[in-house]
Amino acid sequence: MEKVCPLCNALQQVEKKCPHCGKTMLDGGALNNYLGPYSPYMEAQSLPFQSEAYCIHLLYCPECDYDRQEILALVAM
Numbered sequence: 001m002e003k004v005c006p007l008c009n010a011l012q013q014v015e016k017k018c019p020h021c022g023k024t025m026l027d028g029g030a031l032n033n034y035l036g037p038y039s040p041y042m043e044a045q046s047l048p049f050q051s052e053a054y055c056i057h058l059l060y061c062p063e064c065d066y067d068r069q070e071i072l073a074l075v076a077m
Contacts, residue, residue, distance in 0.1 A: 003074035005030065005055035011075065018061035028058035031069065 006012040007027050016025045053074060060067040 001076045004077050006075050007057055018066050020066045021064045023063040025059040025061050028060050031056045
């Protein structure tokens with residue numbers, strides 16, 4: 001059984017509220033996507049911000065520009 005990130009695979013939506021202004025935060029994507037131009041196409045196991053158990057995403061608030069990292073557990077498919 002393969003494990004996948006629920007946000008990367010659109011299995012769930014971000015439901016976090018900004019602690020500063022209360023607006024719904026948006027998904028900025030996996031941190032691995034910020035490593036370089038080809039990082040979204042690399043094997044997940046070779047990237048530093050992903051493991052067999054989790055994927056780290058950048059969440060940001062479009063209202064006040066607050067951002068934070070969120071660790072997401074991978075789900076079995």
